[in-house]
Amino acid sequence: MKHISILVPKGDVALSCIEGSFTVFNKVNDFLAASGRSPLFKVQLVGLARDPETYHRLFAVTPDLTLDEVSQTDLIVIPAVNGDMQQVISMNQEFFPWIVKQHHKGAEVASLCVGAFLLASTGLLDGKKCSTHWFAANHFRKMFPDVTLVSEKIITDEGGIYSSGGAASFYNLIIYLVEKYAGKELAILCSKMFEIEFERSNQSPFIIFEGQKGHDDEPIRKAQEYIEQNFSERITVDQLATMFSLSRRNLERRFKKATSNTAVEYMQRVKIEAAKNSLERGSENVSEVMYKVGYTDTKAFRTTFKKITGLSPQEYRNKYNRALAS
Template identity: 65%
Template sequence: MKHISILVPKGAILGSLEGSRQLFSQVNEFYKAKGLDPVFEVKLIGLSKETLVSGGLFTVNTDLLIEDVEKTDLIIIPAIDGEMQSALEKNRDFIPWIVKQYSQGAEIASLCLGAFLLASTGLLNGRKCATHWLAENDFKRMFPDVQLVTQKIITDEQGIYSSGGAFSYLNLILYLIEKYAGREIAVLSAKVFAIELDRENQLSFTIFQGQKGHEDECVKKVQEYIENNFSEKITIDQLADMQALGRRNLERRFKKATSNTIVEYIQRVKMEAAKVSLESSRENVNEVMYKVGYTDNKAFRTTFKRITGLSPIQYRSKYNRSIMA
């Protein structure tokens, strides 16, 4: 039987905590219905017997404290809310316990913003990790040694797992159920809980925020110019001249400040504008393409799909209600 420790951090988001418990517990019910022994021993593990979660709206009663658990097979770190630095400080006592359990062979899965607590252990350094796309800039700033992949729903790095934003944690739990209990049980779980199985990325949900959490004023001015003039043809030499900088110097500073090259940033701004048009207007794809400054149909469609995971037509069909009316 697999021992599953679902952590109850202070300030946890109740949904991912309880959702995980329900899914793993339901697998046991499937096995019992077949006259078989349960496959999971699911426990809520905390720093105290009672823990306030979801901004203090709910209290979770834990089964065990961390000092009561000598060994576990899988640790689930649910999403946490609030200001991240403060949330991590409140939950720092989990860190040595998580590291110890991993050294003893336990696997670890972070759900959504639980990635911040997992990254605080140092176990993610040099590895890929997913989290909510809204937290991309903060995560990169706080954990530069972790390879953040915000497009992914799930990452699997040698027994360390993570999920993307919000309810995509359900896909990671199904992934783990399939690993431990088989595909048939995972499919049954997906059907019972009405979860879309095998989703691979969260690109179509992402809204590009622009990385402004830095102190380089020249780069900020370049970002603002790009965002205000995305429909025009913008060259790197032009941007460098505007700031009286050499091209290579600007490119280096821009990449350091935003984690994007200038070309990538221009593309993401253009694609964000295209997404808004496709969501809210009746303009056809070519009209949207010209509106955001593209003249090459193939280049526009290729870039759009790479950034959103969908073709422009697929994106419009999915998100534009007026088209369906």
């Protein structure tokens, strides 16, 4: 039997991650019981104390066990946490040595959404890939530069250390773990029961690019603003370097450091974000949108759009344009 420990952290926690994980793993046991088989999972809530944790002033979650009462487990699930991440990490730091100890004893560890901040604080993600909610990506990169963030991914699996993308996509990771532990048949059954898309791997269509301006490099911030205000124009890196009195090499180095994108990548992302907005809300066809955001090469536009969003421009328009769908 697999022992699953779902953590009950202190602070502002996404209750759905605790309840959803608990429900799905126990539903697998129900499916097995219905076919005369033994349960596979023993699911317990584990906290720093037995006292209930109250979330959103309304919902109380009572741990089954404390850390000291769990000598060994097979999977640790870290739910999403909200608020000031430095404070949340400080409030929950007693979990970290226990998580590391259990991992060294063979336990796997899964973070859900921004629970990645707690997982990364253990050091277990250093040198590894992980995902989190796209909205928290810039903050995560600054706090954990030794972790390779792949925020477009729904699921990462680094040798038994798992993470999921944003919000409700944690269900995709739970289904992935059900498949690993219980087999594809039960995973598909769970996906149908909870109406979760099976094998969805990319959260790029949901990402809203807002620029990375949480830095102190003023010339780079001004370059970003210029790009955003003139996205329909053809802007070159040399033009930006001259405009802000920097060498091309210096601008490219500083741009990458400040924004985690090259200047060319930033220009592409700004153009594609503008295209997404037009495809969502407007009546223009794909070619009209392409010219509107400054592209003249159809192949280049489609290639860049799909690289950033995971969908073709037409697929994106069909998916998100309500007027078109009605």
